[in-house]
Amino acid sequence: MYKIKSLSNSQFRFTLVLFLSILAFSAVSQEKKKVEIIQAGSLQENASIANAQRLIDSVIIKHNDILMYCDSAYTYNGTNRVDAFGHVHINQGDTLHLYAKKAFYDGDNNFAQAIHNVILKNKDITLTTDTLDYDIEQRIGYYDCKGTIVDSTNTLTSQIGKYYLNDDVIHFTDSVKGFDKNYTLSSDDIRYNTTTEVIYLDGPTTIQDSTNTLYAEDGWYNTQTGEANLSVNPKVYNDTQLLTANDISYNKENGDGMATGAVHMEDYENRTIVEGNKVIFNELTEIATATDSAVFIVYNDADSLYLHADTLRTLPDTIEGANVVKAFYGVRFFRNDIQGVCDSLIYYSKDSLVQLHSNPVIWSENHQLNADYIELRQFSNSPDEMHLRRNSFIISKMDSARFDQIKGKDMIGFVINGKLNNVDVDGNGQTLYYARDKEAIIGLNHAESSKIAIRFKEGQIHKISFLTQPEGELKPLVDLTEADKTLSGFEWKIKLRPLSKHDIFRYPTKQSVQPEEEAKEKPAANKRSKE
Structure with missing residues (x-):
């Protein structure tokens, strides 16, 4: 005969907790709702399918917050499964309506699959596809056989899609297309917020609006306003312009x-490029401002001009299709045949006109040109022109100790094939040049005349014509003093000269440089095609 062993207090408490837990689980299990048949024309047992019964004609079934309508259905004893056929309509809550030719519903696993001519409607969103899997509890719909989403303004299609109804977000992948009256879209991976109507880019995406094409691999685009933020290889372009x-x-x-x-x-x-680390622009006014390592480039088949300044601004000219570029503070530019510095500069694309303001200096070959104001004009079928206004000064280096010099009020220089060919001086003209007898230098000629015409050959003064009676003298080399070798105002500024397209970012000191301090010759050629 067995004796009943008494329980200790701790053992008794454990046993009581376990017993109550079992009762609670049993109560929850008993409260689990089962599929209810609300309406059917007839009900038939199906001997060929175990535990199945068939409902026919105007069937209505309810389970939790789901109402299902169909022409016929199978229900299965002991489960919450329903196979529905013909004009299937599943309603969840106040907003979701799912239509299909047939549907397989599994209430035990909170899952439904709708097949053929599937239409899901939620608020203002309509999704159509051939097959849709639907997570009832999480309210997530998924298709992988091509689907289309339509709302009040947008239409979006993809091969694969996932609709998060609780979050009002649809994730489209594989062959994504989209459009409304304002744009068309092509992508492999986007997310669409159905409330804000904002598209989030998760892969290479191209958007075409009324004026531009936008491309990026990350960012977002507001389909209602056209506002966008593009990152990862972004670009905006049209037939005439490109921004990256x-x-x-x-x-x-x-x-x-x-x-x-x-x-x-x-x-x-206009064959121009603006670069920098920050550009603010307005598409309507066509004004753009570049800062932080800003560069302006004018390119052509022969050579390209590189110009740097603290601030670059482009704006439309009064002539249609033409632009004006303004450069401010610390301007430095380089082209193989010409280099320069100034404080501010204006470029007119229509006329190929460049205006240099505030302490401008230009170098071409072994020549240095400076004045209060300099203007450059480039022509297609005639010599280029350089206009020097007020306090004009041209220095041509012969060697480290000798410089030909021209000084006057205003000057016009003519450039042929990138070389200074001739200069006309108008007002207060002075020349200081080394006279030659064949190859030998015979002395230093100092002459003054109000109007002077100078011709150059191989970078040196070749011929001088005085249009008014000159005054001057020729001094032999042995009689020259240091003071004789320069005109008043002489300042050889070779250290300021940009030596390459990369050297335009250098900020040299602005002190005068005497001949013996010169360290470098003119820059070597650095031809550049369009980059």
Whole structure:
């Protein structure tokens, strides 16, 4: 005969907790709702399918917050499974309506699959596809056989899609297309917020609006306003212009935009490029301002001009299709045949006109030209012109100790094939040049005349014509003093000269440089095609 062993207090408490837990689990299990048949024309047992019964004609079934309508259905004893056929309509809550030719519903696993002519409607969103898997509890719909989403303005299609109804977000992947009256879209991976109507880019995406094509591999685009933020290889382009950067922000409504990091703006018609690390622009006014390592490039088949300044601004000219570029503070530019510095500069694309203001200095070959104001004009079928206004001074280096010099009020220089060919001096003309007898230097000629015409050959003064009676003298070399070798105002500024397209970013000191201090010759050729 067995004796009942008494329980200790701790053992008794453990046993009681375990017993109550079992009762609670049993109560929850008993409360689990089962599929209810609300309506059916008839009910039939199906001998060929175990535990199955068939409902026919105007079937209505309820399970939790799901109402299902169909022409016929199978239900299965002991489970919450329903196979529905013909005009299937599943309603969840107040907003979701799912339509299909047939559906397989598994209430035990909170899952439904709708098949053939599937339509899911939620608020203002309509999704159509051939097959849709639906997580009832998480309210997530998934398709992988091509689907289309339509709302009040947008239409989006993809091969694969996942609709997060609780978050109002649809994730489209594989062959994504989209459009409305304002844009068309092509992508491999985007997310669409159905409330804000903002598209988030998760892969290579191209968006075409009324004026531009936008490309990026990350960022977002507001389909209602046209506002966008593009990152990872972004670019905005059309038939005549291109903008690339590390990050581009763009508002189509007011035209404002900003590009940061390795910015490249190219104008194909005017053959110009603006680069920098920050560019603020407005598409409507066509004004752009570049700062932080800003560079302006004018390119052609023969050579390219590189110009740097603290601030670069491009704006439309009064002539249609033409641009004006303004450069401010610390201007330095380089081209193989000409280099220069000044404080501010204006470039007119239509006329190929460059205006240099505030302490401008230009170098070409062994010549240095400076004045209060300098203007450069480039022509297609005639010599280029350099206009020097007020306090004009040209220095031509012969060697480290000898310099030919021309000084006057105003000058016009003519450039042929990148070489200074002749200079006309108008007002207060002075010349200081080394006279030659064949190859030998015979002395230093100092002459003054109000109007002078000078011709150059191989970088040196070849012929001088005095249009008014000159005054001057020729001094032999042995009689020269240091004071005789320079005109008043002489200042050889070779240390300021940009030596390459990369050297335009250098900020040299601005002190005068005497001949013996010169360290470098003129820069070597550095031809550049369009980059």
